[in-house]
Amino acid sequence: MNILQAIAAYGSDVARGWGIEEFGVRVGISTGPVALGSIGSGARVEYAAFGDTVNTAARLQSSAEIGSALVDAPTQRSIDPLFVWGEPRKLSLKGKATPVLAFPLQAVRGERLRLRGFGLHSPDVVGRDREMAAMRQALQDVRAGAGGILLITGEAGLGKSRLLADAHEASGAEDDHDPKLLWLEGAMPVVDRPASRRGARAPR
Ligand SMILES: Nc1ncnc2c1ncn2[C@@H]1O[C@H](COP(=O)(O)OP(=O)(O)O)[C@@H](O)[C@H]1O
Ligand SMILES: [Mg+2]
Structure with missing residues (x-):
């Protein structure tokens, strides 16, 4: 939510300063097992996470509208009380046999939890x-x-x-x-x- 808000604010600067209107960010979050490790060799070694969870997050991210965040069901379950959620959407994602349920994040819940x-x-x-x-x-x-x-x-x-x-x-x-x-x-x-x-x- 902080990322979305910060980029939205910066996006207005970009629009005002450079006349570029569609500067924005999309967020996708997935929860599940990943493999962590170094990949590459020589000076180009990267430490990264791999696996289906990462792919799902990437697909959710690309399905999200600009300035919004989509999370999968396991993520939503674990942080449910913290946020206000939009209607879940069934998405057919590349590499997924069954549709993935995606929950749009709407707002941080106001009351103190x-x-x-x-x-x-x-x-x-x-x-x-x-x-x-x-x-x-x-x-x-x-x-x-x-x-x-x-x-x-x-x-x-x-x-x-x-x-x-x-x-x-x-x-x-x-x-x-x-x-x-x-x-x-x-x-x-x-x-x-x-x-x-x-x-x-x-x-x-
Ligand atoms: N009596 C209990 N019944 C069920 N779960 C417990 C119980 N005591 C502790 N836990 C769980 O075990 C984990 C470790 O407890 P924690 O209080 O952090 O241990 P400590 O502070 O003694 O190192 C926590 O997830 C906690 O919720
Ligand atoms: Mg302790």
């Missing part, structure tokens, strides 16, 4: 009743004026961030459900320790 962290596409949480109950209790205590510290530890991927994101959502700290509650997050910068301190060298 709650997609912080894990909102879009995250599967339902399983087996965190006890942890969530502890989080809820802690939040309730905070509201009652009692501070405290909750320590969440676990292996990478175990769901620490998810638990926090879900607690954040349940807290009511957003969207003015509870304007008295202020949710702040911080992070320690990841600092690489100098090699000499890592104990890499054995003491002599």
